[in-house]
Amino acid sequence: MNGFAYLTPGDLAEALALLRQGDEASPLAGGQTLVPTMKQGLAAPETLIDLGGLAELAGLRVTPTHVEVGAMCPHAVVAADPEVRAACPALADLAGMIGDAQVRNRGTIGGSIANNDPAADYPAACLGLNAVIRTDRRDIDADDFFLSMFDTALEPGELIVSVAFPRCREAAYLKFRNPASRFALAGVFLARHEDGVRIAVTGAGTDGVFRWSEAEAALGREFTATALAGLAVPVEDMLGDLHAAADYRAHLVKVLTARALAAISQRA
Ligand SMILES: Cc1cc2nc3c(=O)[nH]c(=O)nc-3n(C[C@H](O)[C@H](O)[C@H](O)COP(=O)(O)OP(=O)(O)OC[C@H]3O[C@@H](n4cnc5c(N)ncnc54)[C@H](O)[C@@H]3O)c2cc1C
Incomplete structure (x- = not known):
């Protein structure tokens, strides 16, 4: 694994400013994909920008119309949340089927859909529920977000902030x-x-x-x-x-x- 700098911004504005400083900077969520990729030499970012301290990307909220999940929300939290289960049981079920307990406790929805692994679960929920992916600069319909395997509509330096799932019947x-x-x-x-x-x-x-x-x-x-x-x-x-x-x-x-x-x- 190559050497890299590890930065811990305190809010979204600081994270975006750090990302803009260099092409070789990469956001880090739970590291479930990024760290193994770096270990294998398939990615070599010079700087990792840890999103863990960004309150704007944390948590989830359930409203009468939507379930909105912060980009840094781990799968285990979505799976266990009683309000999510009441509003959209299929979404809670899906989060609970991801990987194992370790993966569910570290892996995040933002990392999962930014990576867009062809076998990942969350992309199916996003498309099936007609979700909107909210980034630091725009809202992207799920239909326009997933381009092909490991490819999305995200631009360089663009951060997913949350995913809004409309409630369905x-x-x-x-x-x-x-x-x-x-x-x-x-x-x-x-x-x-x-x-x-x-x-x-x-x-x-x-x-x-x-x-x-x-x-x-x-x-x-x-x-x-x-x-x-x-x-x-x-x-x-x-x-x-x-x-x-x-x-x-x-x-x-x-x-x-x-x-x-x-x-x-x-x-x-
Ligand atoms: C053993 C194992 C089993 C797994 N099984 C499953 C499974 O059954 N189903 C499934 O769906 N997934 C599975 N996963 C994937 C897992 O669910 C993670 O969500 C996924 O690996 C992404 O990890 P992460 O959230 O830690 O993101 P990271 O690894 O930190 O980041 C992944 C990528 O997303 C980028 N990124 C992260 N956050 C953002 C953001 N907010 N905005 C923009 N870009 C961002 C990073 O720069 C990086 O390129 C498994 C993983 C492992 C290791």
């Missing part, structure tokens, strides 16, 4: 884990909103998280398993690797969508 997240890493081989976030259905798929697509619009339209017309009959995600758009073949992932997407639908129906 009902939702469920189902995930088929890689038993070693616990990342998703496929994960499906199904949400029913007042104005339609959104289905976001993680872990399976060659370009990272995506919406399965054909199934969204079908379930928008008829919210039953029958509506899914005959539908399938294109195998050529699915990832195939040593963990799972593309056709297996395509199969998982359909099974998980049906199970998410069943989970919602059982709750009703």
Whole structure:
């Protein structure tokens, strides 16, 4: 690992000023991805700007319309928060399915979506719930945020401050884990909103998280398993690797969508 400077700004303005000082500065959240990447020599920032002291990025709040999660909020806090669970149980469930206890206590929503790992869970919640990603300079719709795997709409030096999830009528997240890493081989976030259905798929697509619009339209017309009959995600758009073949992932997407639908129906 290369040497680096470690800075601890006390507020957002100071963090942004430090980030602007050099191209080789990188924000540090829980370090769950960044530190291993540095250890492997795949990233070599000259300066790490620790976001841990920024009150603007901390905590979460639940309002009558939204669940807004601060960028530095660890997964374990979202999973355990009773107000989040009451407002959007699927979001709390998703946070509780990430990695293991250590990862959930250090990993943050800001780090997860900035990294946009193709198998990460939060990108599916953002797309499925039609979230808005709030940064130090603008609001970005989730539909415009995730560009392709490990690529987002964030500009250099731009910091995620929070993620605002609108409340929906009902939702469920189902995930088929890689038993070693616990990342998703496929994960499906199904949400029913007042104005339609959104289905976001993680872990399976060659370009990272995506919406399965054909199934969204079908379930928008008829919210039953029958509506899914005959539908399938294109195998050529699915990832195939040593963990799972593309056709297996395509199969998982359909099974998980049906199970998410069943989970919602059982709750009703
Ligand atoms: C063993 C293991 C298992 C895991 N399993 C899962 C899993 O099952 N599901 C899952 O979804 N994830 C999983 N993860 C990932 C984990 O959930 C973390 O969220 C992820 O690694 C990012 O870590 P972090 O939040 O500590 O961010 P960091 O590693 O500190 O940062 C990651 C990247 O985001 C940037 N960044 C951080 N915060 C901000 C911000 N506010 N604004 C702009 N850029 C920012 C950093 O500069 C860096 O480039 C796993 C990780 C490990 C190590």
